[in-house]
Amino acid sequence: MKGISRRRFLAASLAGGAATTLTLSKKAFATGTFEGYPEGMGVLVDLTRCVGCRSCEAACNKEQNLPAPAVPFDDKSVFDQTGHGGQKRRPDENAYTVVNRYEPKGAGGPVYRKVQCNHCNEPACLTSCFVSAYSKTKEGAVVYNSKVCVGCRNCMIACPFQVPGYSYSSAFDPVIKKCIFCYDTRLKNGKPPACVESCPQGVMTFGHRKELIKIGHERIKARPDRYIDHVYGETEVGGTGWMYLSSVPFDQVGFDTTMGKEPIISNVKDFLGTVPMVLAIWPALFTGFHLLATGKKEHHDEDQSHAAEEEAEK
Amino acid sequence: MKRYLTKHEARKVDSLYRDDKGKEKWSLVDKLLLGLSPRDYLAQAVRNPFNWILAMIFAVGLPLIAGRFIFGLSFVTHSSNDYPWGLFLAFGLFTMVPLSASGFMLGTTVEIFGRHDFEPIERLALLNGLLGYFFAVVYLLVDLGQPWRLPYPMVVSFGTAAVLFLVAWHVATYLSVQVAEVSVSFFEWMNWPKAKRFIRKMAIGLTVSGIILSTLHQGALGALFTYAPGKVHPLWYSASFQWIHFFCSSIPAGLCMVIAVSTVVKKTMAWRCDRNFLDNLDKLTIGLAKGASLALVTYLAIKVIGIAHDNEWAYLVTGWGLWFMVEIFLGVILPIGLFAYAIRHNKPGLVRFTAFLTIFGIVLNRINTALIAFNWKLYQEIPHWREVIICITLFAVYIVTYRFILYRLPILYSWKAEPALAEELAEEKVHYPGGAPAVEMYRTMDN
């Protein structure tokens, strides 16, 4: 009786392990090789043009039905606001995009930077979500399905740009809040997002991501004195849909320049690959240990009861 | 408790029958009230000063927990978007889970490696594992934005590439395994021998499943931090080995937790423990310490390898480096030295102290990784005071549940054999490998 259960278990676990290994890998893409869908759109943000008027914040607020702000959108005093530890403003449940002001040395004036979801090619939020709440649409938007979200907030941990906000203030339906590239109302129909349309200075250029990379490099080539020779987001963490041009080094205007080119999933995939290995190896390994350690004894209790019965019979 | 019982001559419930003749069985209510009348039971509870402390904690903490569910997370946390994970997860999940690794450790020791001399402490370790994981899930339910959606990754929508998916499935499966393993004691207590036999047959299978599941999810909790490579300080982060570090440190965590709990049990509820448990405890404590110190040495080695691999030596001479050295010294190096001395000179008391020190080191490591050294480039986040109180309250509930089960189920003692057979066995002086006389071992009767 006991032998069968052990054998049965071994067989089942091997079969289960094999089944898991076979079903796990479907795509042939290696991580870091996805350069976006062919129709993928993007936005090139040219920081040399931004004057900090915050029209984009106002337009986003209206388009996404966000709550009324604490101060009017033409109020420049928000640039002096600091949060915990002197942090500048960041996107949260009430504002999917914010503009911050920086005063880098030698820049000859303030530099403004618009922050929003960068709609990465291989988003960390998407790969970390255990209920597949995020998806990357073919237009390039990284959108979110609040109907399956459990509220684990792993996506907020994973996002290297600290973008997703959480509606902690809601007691019964707290969900992630972030820029969705105006997918539902505009991008799906081929229209540019509200912020892009609202900008008076043409800071944002909307188009196919591949085209925007070319435009970005052409601008740098045409005015090398005006731009740093780098399109931020072209390769960072696997490439992002929203990319930036700047007149000053990117780390001076709040960008993280230590990220590397690999998407976040590259850090995790080695562990994920180990999982089916453990599932396949551990059963035989530990059953083997058991056999070696316990020698002829198949089952301790069986022996014990034998001994007890023998003793009791005497 | 012991004094009280002896004074009022109340019988301990440790067998099927009230009397020696095998005529009158204990009822379920008797078993629940430890053989006392309801009034006596309440009286002894009120007399116990520890219960007053618990009452105070619950008076403050339980309304706060209710508040969390009525008003949302903004009521009990700082609603931080930069620090989405707070103390509920840093302590409740990331710390409770390695401390509950005792289940698979002792299960493996006894069932797989055949070290039946560890049997007296095996059930305590299994219970520790079960309760730890169960309460880790409770902490998780308090932390999740929409806790009623907890089953979603099981049945509604699968994100199979996510490490958390693995954690969710494994913790759910492993909880079932642990419930099965602890149910053996429960079935004895309820006098359901068929159910007990059914589970015992699967012992090897359950134990091997436990090892597989534990390896993977202990490691997976570490792998969760590889989603945020830039956010965890390099000394606490290893791109290649994070999961190995977490898995390896869970081994001394589990073993030392068994030593710690058995110490508390010995000091506060010795009346509930039988001779088999108490007589073997010191020897088993030394044995557990040997395992723990081997694992600690290994952990130290792989931590150093991790630093060398990523060339992080320069960080050791910074402020964070100093804090890292404090954690490694108090939690790893000092315990290695103390364990070595205590094992060599057979000092169970020193082993016990060192076990508590090791547990402190594990707690510190997990809270460092998840909260203190997290977002090290930003500001330091201090959890909301309500969050701290809720953590303490839930831990108090955990202790109460632990105590409830230990007072009743045959974990610290063996369920006595039927009186008739017990006499026979006593006459024949049959003994078992642990040294306990067969009359104390009820388990033999049903296999």
Next chain:
Amino acid sequence: MFTTLKMLSGGIFLAIFSLAVAHQAGAQEMPDVIEIDSLSHLYEGVTFDHSMHVDLAENCSVCHHQNAGVPVQDQNCAGCHAGTTKSHIVSCGQCHPVEPFSAEYLRQKEADVKRYHRDKPGLKAAYHQNCMGCHDDMDGPTGCQDCHARTEAGDKLFHAGDFAPQPGVAQSGHH
């Protein structure tokens, strides 16, 4: 009598000459004030003092950069446009599209593979980029409402003016 004839012919010649020059300078008359209001929705139209800017600018191509009678200065443009001297297009809106990012416009742009100018700003951006450069350097008006006042729709969007949030309204979230 000869002197009178000379003067008369000289005068007629001068008149014809200046008319020709005036014709050369611009087919249409140079307006003194222009109402720029094709995009007005959030802001009122701009009452633009053209004659003042004419006096301030060295030549027309400072603003009408598409070459209004002066050889191209910018090296990036001279590569192709060095030979040209005159363009019939004067108004910004004749080249810069109102909706530079509409699906149709993008499709058109991408279908036209021989087209060089792929980074042309839209009309609103062209207005602002062209004006703000000089305004910054020469202490001209740089605030949004310095050139065009906000309309009621604009106030509503910006939550300003009559639509400003009441002081003391608590922001949800962090505490």
